[in-house]
Amino acid sequence: MEAGMVTPAPALVRFSGIQKTYDGEHLVVKNLDLEIRKGEFITLLGPSGSGKTTTLMMLAGFEVPTHGEIYLAERPIKNVPPHKRDIGMVFQNYALFPHLTIAENIAFPLSVRKTNKAEAQERVSAALRMIKMETLAHRRPGQLSGGQQQRVALARALVFNPQLVLMDEPLGALDKRLREQMQMEIKQLHETMGITVVYVTHDQSEALTMSDRIAVFNDGIVQQIDRPDALYEHPVNSFVAHFIGENNVLAGTVETVEKDYCRVALAGGGAVTARAVNVSGAGASTSLSVRPERIAIVPDGTGEGPNRLPAKVQNTIYLGDHALAVLDVAGNGEFMVKLQPGAHDGLRHDSPRHDSLRHDSLRPGENVFITFRPEDCLALDPV
Numbered sequence: 001m002e003a004g005m006v007t008p009a010p011a012l013v014r015f016s017g018i019q020k021t022y023d024g025e026h027l028v029v030k031n032l033d034l035e036i037r038k039g040e041f042i043t044l045l046g047p048s049g050s051g052k053t054t055t056l057m058m059l060a061g062f063e064v065p066t067h068g069e070i071y072l073a074e075r076p077i078k079n080v081p082p083h084k085r086d087i088g089m090v091f092q093n094y095a096l097f098p099h100l101t102i103a104e105n106i107a108f109p110l111s112v113r114k115t116n117k118a119e120a121q122e123r124v125s126a127a128l129r130m131i132k133m134e135t136l137a138h139r140r141p142g143q144l145s146g147g148q149q150q151r152v153a154l155a156r157a158l159v160f161n162p163q164l165v166l167m168d169e170p171l172g173a174l175d176k177r178l179r180e181q182m183q184m185e186i187k188q189l190h191e192t193m194g195i196t197v198v199y200v201t202h203d204q205s206e207a208l209t210m211s212d213r214i215a216v217f218n219d220g221i222v223q224q225i226d227r228p229d230a231l232y233e234h235p236v237n238s239f240v241a242h243f244i245g246e247n248n249v250l251a252g253t254v255e256t257v258e259k260d261y262c263r264v265a266l267a268g269g270g271a272v273t274a275r276a277v278n279v280s281g282a283g284a285s286t287s288l289s290v291r292p293e294r295i296a297i298v299p300d301g302t303g304e305g306p307n308r309l310p311a312k313v314q315n316t317i318y319l320g321d322h323a324l325a326v327l328d329v330a331g332n333g334e335f336m337v338k339l340q341p342g343a344h345d346g347l348r349h350d351s352p353r354h355d356s357l358r359h360d361s362l363r364p365g366e367n368v369f370i371t372f373r374p375e376d377c378l379a380l381d382p383v
Helices: 052-060 102-112 117-130 146-158 176-193 204-210 228-233 238-243
Strands: 011-021 027-037 041-045 067-072 087-090 164-168 197-201 213-218 221-226 248-258 261-266 271-276 285-290 296-298 308-318 323-329 332-339 367-371 377-380
Touching: 011 052, 027 052, 027 221, 041 052, 041 204, 052 087, 052 164, 052 197, 052 213, 087 146, 102 117, 102 146, 117 146, 146 164, 146 176, 176 204, 197 204, 204 228, 213 228, 213 238, 221 228, 221 238, 238 285, 238 377, 248 271, 248 332, 261 285, 271 285, 296 332, 308 332, 323 367
Parallel strands: 041 197, 041 213, 087 164, 164 197, 271 377
Antiparallel strands: 011 027, 011 067, 213 221, 248 261, 248 285, 261 271, 285 377, 296 367, 308 323, 308 367, 323 332
């Protein structure tokens, strides 16, 4: 190994050739091969029915793979019952025992494992301090808020020092502000304790905020697995580009391909140069992906640059820290451009968007032009 290179953490979990069907015909999970490194926070992200929760349930032991094997610390666990897998679990609905106190709820996994009384008491006290609820130990779940109940569920999952913690949409029942606060708390606990976390959500902003890596699921298949920034900047297909962050799509046909770039004739008129990420060659259909913050709106069609298209303003939306302009571009009537809400000062002068019009200078029905760099436009598989 070269000097200065970091050795990747060993795989704690390995899915090998996993398939899952409930009816013997339709595969909910298709040929899953996935490694989860020790100490990482990995999120399984995807729409409903994509296979992410089924994958988590198979790892927890609540579902059995139809085919393939799951390894935990290199030990096959397909036939190991859930309570013998040394895995903590946090559910969306908290799953606390209403008749037990907070301390008793947290102590429950220790009683199942026959932990001696003195050690159990010490661990429960430490867990209560961790979630800052020492003074509420004798209350019952019904006397707590949703956020407090989720903290208790988290403490219960961590109290027996599992090698792996699974979280299934744990913040889905909380309001936006509390959800964002809990995201930070869970991430801080992960970093402080060095635990391995497998987290399931359909909320892409939550995944981007919390994860070391994200596995994007669709139709039972992992479409792409990578760091959050890599998924956002370098999606491998149209599904990932559309599912991760906000995205504009323009349909077209590839005219020419030269090295890493291609020229695309748009279905709604005009042509642009784009990075050839996932195209099969000249004559093929493609979907172009352009992020709203990579586009400038200019008043006329003059100036340099290969990607300059006419547009009509549909509407503007003020969102505080930024504004959105909704445009009609090449047949896409919901084309979004992210703008600074006030003066140009917020934009870096080396940004390709530094000359973009402000939101308050745009009027519905107005004809303008948009411009963006070829490197910010990705030619992907057709939608």
